[in-house]
Amino acid sequence: MPKKIRKKHLLYLLFLISYSTFGQFSGTNLFESQYGQIPNDFSNFSSTYNRTLLNYTYNNFKAGLTLENYYTPYQDRNYTRLTQGSLQYTSKWINVRLGSYQETIGRGLLLRSFEIPGAILEDLSYRSRYYFQRDIFGFNTTLKLKNSTTKIIYGKPLNNVFPPNQDQSLRRTDEIFAVYSDYNFYNQTLGASVLNVKNTSGNQLLGMTTISGKLSSVFSYYFEGAKEIGDNNFSDFSSTSTYAYYGNLNLNFENLGISLEGKNYNNFIIGSGINEPPALIKEHTYKTLNRSTHVAQPLNESGYQVEAFYTLANASIITFNHAVAINNLVNKKFTFEEYFTEYSFSIKDKHDVKIFADYAIDPLKQEENRISLGAYFDWKSSKKSSLKTEFEFQTFERNGISTQNYVVIAGYSYQSKWIINLVSEISNDQFLTSNPLKSWLGCNLKYQVNNKNNIALFGGQRRGGPACNAGICYEVLDFKGIEARWNYRF
Amino acid sequence: MKLILVSLISLFATCLQAQKIADFRLQDSQNSMKSFLELKGEKLTVIDFWATWCKPCIKAIPELNIIYENYKEKGVAFISINCDGPRSIAKAIPMGNSLKINYPILLDINSDVKNQLNLSVFPTLIIINSEGKIVWVHEGYASNYKEEVIGELEKQLKAN
Numbered sequence: 001m002p003k004k005i006r007k008k009h010l011l012y013l014l015f016l017i018s019y020s021t022f023g024q025f026s027g028t029n030l031f032e033s034q035y036g037q038i039p040n041d042f043s044n045f046s047s048t049y050n051r052t053l054l055n056y057t058y059n060n061f062k063a064g065l066t067l068e069n070y071y072t073p074y075q076d077r078n079y080t081r082l083t084q085g086s087l088q089y090t091s092k093w094i095n096v097r098l099g100s101y102q103e104t105i106g107r108g109l110l111l112r113s114f115e116i117p118g119a120i121l122e123d124l125s126y127r128s129r130y131y132f133q134r135d136i137f138g139f140n141t142t143l144k145l146k147n148s149t150t151k152i153i154y155g156k157p158l159n160n161v162f163p164p165n166q167d168q169s170l171r172r173t174d175e176i177f178a179v180y181s182d183y184n185f186y187n188q189t190l191g192a193s194v195l196n197v198k199n200t201s202g203n204q205l206l207g208m209t210t211i212s213g214k215l216s217s218v219f220s221y222y223f224e225g226a227k228e229i230g231d232n233n234f235s236d237f238s239s240t241s242t243y244a245y246y247g248n249l250n251l252n253f254e255n256l257g258i259s260l261e262g263k264n265y266n267n268f269i270i271g272s273g274i275n276e277p278p279a280l281i282k283e284h285t286y287k288t289l290n291r292s293t294h295v296a297q298p299l300n301e302s303g304y305q306v307e308a309f310y311t312l313a314n315a316s317i318i319t320f321n322h323a324v325a326i327n328n329l330v331n332k333k334f335t336f337e338e339y340f341t342e343y344s345f346s347i348k349d350k351h352d353v354k355i356f357a358d359y360a361i362d363p364l365k366q367e368e369n370r371i372s373l374g375a376y377f378d379w380k381s382s383k384k385s386s387l388k389t390e391f392e393f394q395t396f397e398r399n400g401i402s403t404q405n406y407v408v409i410a411g412y413s414y415q416s417k418w419i420i421n422l423v424s425e426i427s428n429d430q431f432l433t434s435n436p437l438k439s440w441l442g443c444n445l446k447y448q449v450n451n452k453n454n455i456a457l458f459g460g461q462r463r464g465g466p467a468c469n470a471g472i473c474y475e476v477l478d479f480k481g482i483e484a485r486w487n488y489r490f
Numbered sequence: 491m492k493l494i495l496v497s498l499i500s501l502f503a504t505c506l507q508a509q510k511i512a513d514f515r516l517q518d519s520q521n522s523m524k525s526f527l528e529l530k531g532e533k534l535t536v537i538d539f540w541a542t543w544c545k546p547c548i549k550a551i552p553e554l555n556i557i558y559e560n561y562k563e564k565g566v567a568f569i570s571i572n573c574d575g576p577r578s579i580a581k582a583i584p585m586g587n588s589l590k591i592n593y594p595i596l597l598d599i600n601s602d603v604k605n606q607l608n609l610s611v612f613p614t615l616i617i618i619n620s621e622g623k624i625v626w627v628h629e630g631y632a633s634n635y636k637e638e639v640i641g642e643l644e645k646q647l648k649a650n
Contacts, residue, residue, distance in 0.1 A: 026509045028608045053608060057512070062606075090512055092525065104600050107576035114575065115601065117610030144515055144523065187521045214521050220583060248580040257584025278576045283543045307581055311588045315552045344548075352549065386633045416632040451627050472575075489608065489627070 023058035029488045030131075032120060036481010039464075040124060044481055047072040049120055049129045053084075062088040066100070068164055070129050077128045079165035084135060095142040100135045103153055105180050106210050109226045109244050109268070110195045112276035113157060116469050118487070121160065122477055128163035132474065134274075137172060147185065153178040157274040174199045174271035188213030194229075197271045205230030206242070206270065223247040226268075237266075239328075244268040244298065246278050255311045261304060268298040276472070280305040282321045282340060283468045287407050287425070288372050288394040289358055292365070293468045294336045300328045303336075316345035327364065334363040352378040362396075367403075370396035374407075385414045388421065403429045419446040425463045440478075452490060458483040510622045514603050516571070516596040519583045529594055531567030533650045534643065535618040539598075539609055541574045542581045546631035547613040551589045553636040554615075558593055561643060568593035573604050573612065615639065617646055625649075 035046045048071050055064045066084035070077065086099035102113040112134075119132035138155020156172035164171075175198045182191030191210040196203060208226035215221065227234065228242035237243055248261040261280045268277060279296035280303055303325035310318045318341075325336040338360040346352055358372040374392035381387055392407035404427070411421030425440045432438055442460030449455060464478040515525040529535070538554055540547035551570075558568045570591050572582040579599050586595045598604055607616070607624070617626040626642050 024509060026608065028610070055608070057510070060512070062512075092513060092515070092527075102601065102605065104576065107579070112576060115605070146523075149523075184522065189521060212521065220521070222580065250580060250584045252584050252587040255588055255590075257581070257588035259581045259584050261580050276576065278580075283578060285543065285545050309585060309588050311590070317548070317588075344545075354545075380633050384634050413632055415634055416628070416630050416638070448629070454629075487610070 023056055025054065025056055025490070027052065027054040027490055029053070029490075030118065030120075030485070031488075032483065032485045034479070034481060034483045036479055036483070038122070038124075038477045038479055045073055047129070051131050060089055060091050062086075062090070064088070064100070066131075068130060070163075070165075074127070077126070077165065079128065079163070081164045083131070083164050093144055095140075095144070097140040100137050101140050101155075102133075102135050103140055103151070105151075105153075105178060105193050105195070106191070106208060106224045107222070107246055107278050108276040109224055109246060110193060110206055110208050110270065110275055111153070111157075111176070111178065112274070114276070114472055116472055116474075119469060119474075121163075121474065123161075123475065124477065126163050126166070128165050130160075130163045132160065132472075134158050134160050136176070138176075148181065148183045150181040151179070153180070157271070159272045161272075174274055176271070176274065182210070186213075195270075197274070199271055203230065204228060204242075204270070218252050220250045221248065239266065242267040244277055246280075256308065257310075258306070258308045260306050263304070264302040265296075265298045266300055279325075279473075281323050281325065281336075282307065282338070284340075284358075286356060286372070286374055286376075286390075286392055288374070288392045288405050289340075289356075290468055291465045292360065292362065292367070292370065292372070292394070293466065293473055294323075294325055294338070294362060294364070295466070295473045296325070297327050297329065297364075302326050312345075314346065314349075316343070318343050335361070336364065337361045350380045352376075366398045367396040368398070370394065385412065387412055398430075401430060403427070405429065417448050420444065423462075427463075452488060454487050456485040456487075458485075509607075509624045511618055511624060512606060514606065516598055516603065518597070519586060519595040524594060524596060526569070529567060529569050530618070531565055531620075533565035533620055534646055535567045535569065536639075536643070537569045537571055537616050537618065539571050539573055539604060539612060539614045539616075541572065541612050542578050542585050543574070544612040548585075548589065550613050550615075550631045550635055551591060554639070555590055555592065557636060557639055557643070560640075562593075564647065566643060566647070570595045571598050571603060572596070573598050573601060575599065575601075617642060619646060619650055 030051045032049045035044060037044050050069045052067045055062055064086045065082060068083045069080040072078060084100035086097060086101060089096045105111040113136055115133035120129050121132040122129045136155040136157045141152050143150045154177050156175050159171055159173060162171045176195060178193060178195040180193040182189050189212050193208040195206045206226055207229040210224045212222040225245035244265040246263045248259060251258040263280050265277050277298050281294045284290045305323040307321045321340040323338045327334040340358045342354060342356040344354040354376040356374050360370045361368055362370060372394040376390045379387045388411040390409040394405040396403055406426040408424045409421055413419040421444050423442050426437055428437050440461040440463040442458060442462045445457045447455045459482045461480045464476045466473055467476045513526050515523050518524045570593060572595060574582045582597060611629040613631055615628045616624050619625050625646055
């Protein structure tokens with residue numbers, strides 16, 4: 001058959017299949033362009049980052065691809081790479097995934113993968129930007145019966161310290177195989193899991209058990225305990241053994257909610273860090289507090305967290321949080337303590353106000369007597385627009401030297417369409433500057449074009465430092481310059 | 491030229507359909523598994539994606555509660571999907587109860603549904619019609635949130 005005719009038949013076949021299948025494409029695209037510099041840069045330079053996520057769904061099947069691209073004047077930082085690819089079959093009872101997927105066992109003691117939406121990671125060593133996620137590449141199947149769930153997990157978790165332009169063998173050094181199963185009876189769930197991790201250090205076998213449930217209309221609980229079992233020494237809980245446990249109790253009394261959590265982790269970093277035990281530290285949205293979040297150390301950490309919130313009749317909320325984390329590291333004991341309270345309320349049923357106060361002692365950050373105070377105002381200037389202002393102040397002592405941080409934010413928003421704000425920060429932290437004061441001033445503008453498109457612009461200086469988002473803490477770099485971001489959903 | 495034309499037509503054919511939601515099953519606040527098909531509304535389903543650490547989400551919930559009370563008898567079902575990860579999931583149910591969420595609260599601790607729908611912002615509110623198609627997506631919270639949601643519900647109820 002002539003080549004030309006064969007091609008024509010294939011094209012018509014493709015055309016017919018398209019119409020008859022009524023499959024659907026969907027996805028997102030994140031594009032960001034920067035012109036500026038980060039610490040250690042001597043001059044400004046421009047860079048562009050793009051991430052396209054494309055899905056095709058047909059009945060119970062779904063295929064996905066993620067393409068990332070980073071371009072700068074420096075060839076060694078650049079890349080264009082398919083960073084994720086997946087095939088998935090989902091039905092009421094079974095879910096099968098091949099390729100890239102995310103999976104967490106229990107509360108993350110053994111395994112946790114994640115994606116921080118919209119976050120682009122960059123560090124001072126590789127200087128390459130990439131999407132902040134930690135997926136697993138392999139095979140996963142979940143069987144969901146009426147009273148039980150069973151998962152079989154195999155694959156190689158991503159080590160996101162290394163950007164996509166590095167050797168892929170560096171990025172996925174751990175090979176895991178895990179089985180998880182649970183059974184639900186009378187509103188209680190009993191679960192168990194076994195995980196084997198293989199890497200250049202050898203094999204490590206860990207077991208985990210969970211129990212959770214509702215004991216009454218006001219009381220529910222969760223407990224998870226894990227231990228290394230490859231050595232067959234199930235009763236060894238000495239300082240050299242590998243074990244972890246986490247538990248929480250929840251109480252609800254009308255408008256009052258109380259959450260109590262406890263943890264004890266010992267030598268519990270698995271592989272290159274494929275797990276993420278619950279930190280039991282409040283993740284704040286206020287800048288000064290978010291930057292000061294204690295990062296859990298699974299090598300050795302014990303502690304607890306209690307949080308209570310009370311909703312008043314007019315929808316005001318009072319929140320109280322207290323957390324303690326004790327680390328025994330390098331033959332020394334470090335005790336982190338934090339007390340936080342917040343009151344959020346409305347004035348005349350339309351203007352919103354939030355005020356907070358926080359006291360903490362953080363020996364790992366060398367911050368003693370850390371006091372943070374702040375207030376946030378959302379003043380409705382009309383039915384569709386509002387003025388937002390925020391003030392934060394923080395002071396602490398480090399090695400006898402007093403340090404202060406200030407944050408002032410002033411903004412305006414019109415419906416969900418336009419948001420503009422000026423962010424100003426000042427600090428005399430000697431870890432950041434040898435000058436008496438360091439300041440940052442930046443302007444953010446966000447425009448929601450429609451349901452599918454939004455554009456965000458930044459100009460000025462943005463302070464970096466630790467940041468915590470969706471339970472994951474990471475380092476953000478200072479940035480000075482201009483930045484444009486476009487998010488598109490299709 | 492013909493090749494380009496046919497490829498374009500094929501591509502558009504597959505793009506014509508609005509995104510449909512696939513059935514999912516998640517644990518609810520009573521520790522039992524619930525599916526979307528069990529909870530969906532006769533005419534419309536409203537799903538609110540939120541997290542305990544998300545302040546605008548907490549602001550939006552009392553307004554959604556009011557909308558729920560006004561529309562629950564009109565064939566509109568509401569589902570609250572909490573997307574807290576392991577770090578803060580312990581607070582999800584007490585906070586949901588404290589905020590008086592009277593419709594089902596499901597826990598998406600592994601972000602299965604969130605990732606299925608490619609969501610990246612909290613809060614996100616979606617409206618699904620009786621055919622399972624996502625007809626409206628609203629990201630964030632702003633001063634006329636309640637009016638916007640009600641306006642869209644009325645529009646979709648008329649279209650349905």
